[in-house]
Amino acid sequence: MAEKVLLGDEAVALGAIHSGLSNAYGYPGTPSSEIMEYLIKYSRKTEKIHASWCSNEKTAYEDALGVSLAGKRSIVTMKHVGLNVAADPFINSALLKINGGLVIVVADDPGMHSSQDEQDSRFFADFAKVPCFEPVNQQEAYEMTGEAFEVSEKYHVPVMIRLVTRLAHSRAVVVTGEEKEQNRMKKAEDKNTWMLLPALARKQWVTLLGKYEEFKKDSENSPLNPLYLNPDFKKYGVITTGLGKNYYLENMPELSDKPSHLHVGVYPIPEDKIKKLAQHAEKIIVIEEGYPFLESRLRGILKQPVEIEGKMDGKVPPTGELNPDNVRPALGLPVRKALAEVEQLPGRPPQLCQGCPHIDSYNAIKGALASYSESVVTSDIGCYALGALPPYSAIETIICMGASVGTAKGAAEAGLKPAVAVIGDSTFYHSGMTALVDAVAADTPMTLVILDNCIVAMTGGQETIVPTSKLESVIKGLGVDPAHIKTIVPLKKNHEENVEILKKEIAHEGLSVVLSVRECIEETKRRLKKGKGNK
C-alpha cells in the first residue's frame, strides 16, 4: 500500500497497471490524454506493458479486441466524441465472448472546455448493453478500474468507465493496492463467439440479453450504488450520479433535514433501489453530471406518482458543468454572498501562439483566395481551429475529426468553388484519408491543404502516428496526381511564393494537395528545453 498524488486520468492508468494490464491503446483527446501518457511512460520505463497511440479511436479499440482474443487484459482510452468513431467495434464487441478483460475509458467534457459537444457516454454503454462505472473521485477511479476488469472477465463483456473533465484533470491522494500479475496468453476457446455472422450473432444477442439481467442484479446489490433512507423525512429525496454527488455533499451541511439519498456509481440503473427511494419521498431531485440520462428514465411519458425535478424542468442547469453553486437552487438553498461582483471584463480566449506556422499558412490561403468573389474554406479539429477568430477569420466550418475534406468535396460538387480544405497532419491520419480517397476517385476540383506541424499540438504534443518525412508518399499512395502535390514552408519570408503556389493549385480544375510543413513552435521549444533550464 502506498499513497500517490494523481490526476483522475492517472488514477485510472495506475488502476489498470495494478490490475494486470498487458496492452493499452488510444487516440489523444482532452481530457483523456493523460491516461495513455502515463501508460506510455510506464511502458518505456519498465517494458512490462505495451502502450501506444493509434491512428484513431476505432483502430485503438480493434487493437484492444485482439489483445482480448489472446486472453490478456487491455484498456482503450478516448474522449467522448472519440467514441462516435469507435462506436462500430464497441457496440458490436458487446456480442462477443470477451476473453481477456477489456475496459474502455471515455472522458466526457460537460461544459465543452475543449470539445465541440457535451455528449454523455452513458447512453453508449446503455445502447451496447454493457456495464458502466462512473467514479466521483481519484480513489474510485483507481478502484473501479480494477473492478471493471473483473466484471469484464466474469461476464465476458467489454466494460466502460466514464470520466468527466473535472475528475480527469483534478488531483488528489490515492491509496494504492497490490499489483496483480498479467494474464498468460490463452486464445479464446470458441471461435463461434468471435464471428458475428448473422446466424451466430443472433445467438450471441440472446446471450447478451441474459447477461444484462445479471448486470441489473449486480447493480441492485452493489455498494457503489448506496441507498440511504430516512423514514422520518419524506418531503423530498435526492438521486445523484457522477460528480453531482460531490456537489450535493458539499451543500448538505446547509440543509435543514437529511433527505433519503441514492447515488448511482455503476450502471445499468438500479431500478429497485429507485423504487425504494420513491416510497420515502414525495419528490425526487435528480442531480447528474451530463445529460439527464437517469432523469429521463424516471419521467417516462405518463404522469408519475412522485414529483421529479432535475435538468428536464430546468431546476438543475441543463447545459454545462455542474458546480457547488448551480445545484443550490434545486436544493432550495440561496445564492451565497460574495465579497464582490464580477463586472463585464474583456475575455482572454486561447490564441494561436506567436510564430505559429498556422498563421503563415492562413495568410497564404487568404492571399491566394483574395481575387475570388466567392470561395469556401473548410477546417477541422486542432489548434488551427483558432484560425476562426480575428484577426485571421480564415475558416468557415469546424465539425468533427476529418470532416473538412468531405465537406469541401461536397461543396465543390454542389458548385461552391473554389473549395479549400485545411486539416492537421494527425487529424488527416485519424479520418481525413478515407475522404481524400473519395476525392481522388472523383477528381473533385478542390484543394486540400495539410497543415503539417509535425506533432499532435492541441492535446499537448503527442507524436503523430506517421512522421512528416512519409506524408508525401502517403498522399501519392492514395492516388493523388503527383503533378498536383506541392510542398510549402509557411514562413513570412515565403509568403509571396506560397500564395503563387496555392493560387495555381486552387485554379487547377481537379484535385490538388498542398503540404504546408513547419514544426509547431511550442514543440520546437519543448525539444530544445528538454532537461535544462527553469520552467
Added chain:
Amino acid sequence: MKFDIILAGVGGQGVLSLAAIIATGAMKDNLKVRQSEVHGMAQRGGAVLSHLRISDSEISSDLVAKGTASLIISMEPLEVLRYVDYLSPDGSVVTASEPFVNIPDYPDIEVIYGKIKKLKNHKIVESLELAKKAGTSRAANMVIIGAASSVLPVSAGSLQAAVEELFSSKGKDVVDINLKAFALGAE
C-alpha cells in the same frame, strides 16, 4: 479548518506549478488537498484557472463554491477581477502587478489596480523585479508564493521543501534561485 484558493493567470505563467507547490506543501503538513485545473486549449495565451482546496477533513467537491474562497492568487492583475465573486467576505488577494497584454481591449491598468485596492485584503507584488533580483524573471511565480505564504495555512518550511522538490532535477543553482525568489516575495 478549510482553506479554498483560486489560482489564476495566463497560459505559460506557471500557475499550475504554483498550485502544485502549495498542494505539495500542504500535504507535507498532513492536510488533505484537492486541486483541479483545466488544461488543453489553455496553453496558448488563454486565461488559466485552478481550484485548490486544503482542509483537515474530507473534501467532496473539486471546485470551490462562490463566496467561499479564502484567497485568490494571481499571476496577472486583470485575471483577479474575473474571479472576485469566489472570495469569502474576509478573503484575500495576492497578485503580481505586471499586466499581461495579449488582447486588444485590455483595460487601463490603473483602473484595475484601483478595483483590487478596494478589496479588503490585497497585496500587489512587483513580482518581475523581485524575480530578476533573485536571478531570473521566470521565478516570478515563486515570488508570488512567497508573498502569499503569510496567509496560507501551510508552514513556510513545507512550502520551501516543496519548491526544492519541484526544481531538484534541475540542479542546485535553479533551486537556490527559486528559494531566493520565494524569500524576496515573503519579505
